[in-house]
Amino acid sequence: xxxxxxxxxxxxxxxxxxxxxxxxxxxxxxxxxxxxxxxxxxxxxxxxxxxxxxxxxxxxxxxxxxxxxxxxxxxxxxxxxxxxxxxxxxxxxxxxxxxxxxxxxxxx
Amino acid sequence: xxxxxxxxxxxxxxxxxxxxxxxxxxxxxxxxxxxxxxxxxxxxxxxxxxxxxxxxxxxxxxxxxxxxxxxxxxxxxxxxxxxxxxxxxxxxxxxxxxxxxxxxxxxxxxxxxxxxxxxxxxxxxxxx
Numbered sequence: 001x002x003x004x005x006x007x008x009x010x011x012x013x014x015x016x017x018x019x020x021x022x023x024x025x026x027x028x029x030x031x032x033x034x035x036x037x038x039x040x041x042x043x044x045x046x047x048x049x050x051x052x053x054x055x056x057x058x059x060x061x062x063x064x065x066x067x068x069x070x071x072x073x074x075x076x077x078x079x080x081x082x083x084x085x086x087x088x089x090x091x092x093x094x095x096x097x098x099x100x101x102x103x104x105x106x107x108x
Numbered sequence: 109x110x111x112x113x114x115x116x117x118x119x120x121x122x123x124x125x126x127x128x129x130x131x132x133x134x135x136x137x138x139x140x141x142x143x144x145x146x147x148x149x150x151x152x153x154x155x156x157x158x159x160x161x162x163x164x165x166x167x168x169x170x171x172x173x174x175x176x177x178x179x180x181x182x183x184x185x186x187x188x189x190x191x192x193x194x195x196x197x198x199x200x201x202x203x204x205x206x207x208x209x210x211x212x213x214x215x216x217x218x219x220x221x222x223x224x225x226x227x228x229x230x231x232x233x234x235x236x
Binding site for chain 1: 141143145152153154155158159160165167169203207208210217218220221222223224226227228229
């Protein structure tokens with residue numbers, strides 16, 4: 001099974017900061033990686049798919065990059081509504097997929 | 109509006125059964141693979157099961173294989189998850205999710221790149 005490891009698991013940042021979250025796969029997954037945002041009590045929301053494609057309606061301050069085993073999600077200038085938990089998901093073995101353990105982003 | 113609405117969750121004793129439903133609207137349901145994803149209290153996301161658009165292919169996580177059955181009724185635009193032999197560790201919010209297909213036929217798994225529509229979730233609690 002393909003394992004995903006996100007780092008950091010917890011991140012404290014301020015409004016306006018640039019933040020980067022990393023997701024590493026245990027084996028190569030090409031560009032079959034998606035990023036989600038989840039707020040408490042809500043369903044996950046797709047932000048990025050195919051490693052770097054911005055989902056329709058998602059603000060351009062979110063961006064994704066990477067291929068193979070290392071991927072990043074970057075938020076260029078944090079807004080108050082961005083404080084949430086972020087998950088990566090690999091779909092190389094779709095329909096079987098796995099998620100990273102999550103990165104909780106909190107206000108400093 | 110593209111929408112998924114889950115129902116059927118509740119409190120059940122260990123060893124019991126539940127059937128979850130997910131009603132879809134706003135898109136051609138039969139064209140897309142669908143999945144169930146769960147989230148235990150305070151934990152991360154776990155993929156549970158998936159089914160092809162036609163319903164002819166099904167897949168399960170090892171943790172639920174042999175106990176859960178995914179199915180769909182394309183005439184009713186509804187996805188199901190039959191859960192048997194439930195355990196305490198199955199306690200979670202269960203989400204249904206639509207596969208995001210891009211660049212080719214949605215009947216081919218390698219054109220799926222994510223899950224773009226999610227339901228609001230339904231809570232399953234397994235406890236005596």
